[in-house]
Structure formats: C-alpha cells, structure tokens
Amino acid sequence: MPEGHAIRRLALAFDASFVGEQCELSSPQGRFAAGAAQLDRWWMSAAQTKGKHLFLGFGPEPGETEEWIHVHLGLYGGWRFAGKSEVGTALTPQRLDPDPGILPATPSEHWPPEPRGAVRLRILTAESLADLIGPNRCQLVTAEEMAGIEARLGPDPLADDALSEPVRQDFVARVRKSSRPVGELVMDQSVSAGVGNIYRAEALFRTGINPYRAGTRVSAARLGALWDDFVVLMRRGVIEGAINTVEPDEAQDWDPEAERWYVYHRTGRPCLRCGTSIRQADLKGRALFWCPQCQR
DNA sequence: AACTTATGACTAA
C-alpha cells in the first residue's frame, strides 16, 4: 500500500497521539511477542522515517530512547488506528482511517476493540490504539543498526533539505553512474528512498523522461527536474494523504478513472496530453506505465 | 473454497 508519503504520515500520527505516552505493547498474533513484551509499558519517545522505513523509539522512562522498533510495511502491510489517534489520522489519509463501522471513534465500553485479523503488534495508550498488520519487517533494532539501515538508503525527497543543491546532486549522481534503465533506478531505494511504483510512473511522465533510457544517458538537468518533481509530489502526498499528480487544468471530467494519475493504471487509455495510448510493461517484476509519445 | 491482486524487497541460483 505505502510509498514514502504514507510512511511519513504514519510518523506524524504517532507523533500526535503516542509520543510522550506510556504504551502497552502486545502481539495478539504472536509473531512479535518477545519484542512487545520487552517494551511493554515503556514510553514512546520518537517516530522517525527514512524512505519507506518507520522507526518508533521507546524508553523505560519518559523522554528516554533505549530501543527502536523498525517497521517496513512491504507491499500490503498497514496500521489501523482507533480512539484519539483515529481522530488525528482522520485529517489525514483515507487509508489510515479505520473502518468506522468496526472500530469506535473514541474510547467507549468497547475499549480497546478486539484485534481484527493478524495483528502483529498492538500499541495501546489510555486513549489511542495502533494495530500493525502484515508488515514485511517488524523488529527491534539498536541505534547503530538503525543508522546502518538509513545509511544504505539514498536521499529521501521528503527530507527537510531535499531541495538543497547537494541533495539534488546526490540523486543525480546516483542515477548517472548506472546504465540500468532510469525507471528501474528510481525504484531502487539506494538511489531515491521512498519512491514507489506510482511516483515513479507519474514523475517520469511529468518530466518527459522515457523509463527505459539508461541512467548514464539522462542529462543532469532533466534528472534535477525529476528530483524536484518527486519532492513536489511527495510533499503534496503528505498533505493530501493520497497520490494526486494531475494538475487541475489537465484533469478530464469525462474520464472518471483519470482524475488522479496521468499514466499509472491507465493502460490503453489516451494520454491526457497527447492522446497516445498509455503503455504497460513489466520492468524487474513491477508494472511500468508510460506514454511513448510524451516520454523520450 | 480457490484464486487474484496490491503503492515492496529480499534470497538463491
């Protein structure tokens, strides 16, 4: 489900409702039982992200950080919130909203609600609940291990300094040193951390870059523009809670399925700019979408 | 009940 913008929103949700609070940790499903037991009744001290990686800091006393939980959601993991944190996340993504018919909006006689499905980790405060389902990774890491994970990642378009020249040039250099297709490179988390399949398709379209062009053969100027577009789109994604890439003046009212995206999941439909049929192909096991006319 | 799909990433060969 998640690209970098969604992970950043999760960190904001944890910041708002869990950081500074004492937390009961459990693993209803059992697969994180030891880790949950170790941190049970500790205080959450921080929520940080890099790319698609989420790190939750905990300590035995308020304000301390002794352990980190490292969570990677993979293709279909997710968090469900309830209670006060549900209200917090309602300003945010539709995807973070629990099913209102099943989870109570505020603590009630049904508090806390029964775990639904395979809940790997439950984090509970007096007022808020977060259930982790289907993560690719959920493990305790030390600060050193966390630094190692972050060091293996490339620059993150959601970093505060993402639009600074050194960061932009870092991305440009990482792409231009490889002859692999640029469409493959931008999905490589050591090149640009947090970019996923939708942002890849949409930003390459918006900057007119053919995904099959070798990294070495894309000009530094075009790659700089691509980086800047990742930053613009992903910052928008954090605010809006959804990946919306089509500029308002290009939206097609007659095409309800084209409201959000130019090319992603629009195979065979006419390009919003030139009318050419949008193409789809498999690139390293992931679906790639592009306009062969607009992207050269 | 079985199968399909999904905004991801790893390992083995």
Place this chain on the structure above:
DNA sequence: TAGTCCTAAGTTG
C-alpha cells in the same frame, strides 16, 4: 529471473 515472505479484500467457481 524465480521463488519467498507478509495479509486482506475482491472475484471466480
């Protein structure tokens, strides 16, 4: 490149 892992929801039979 293929296989593996993590889960829920939708579709098909």
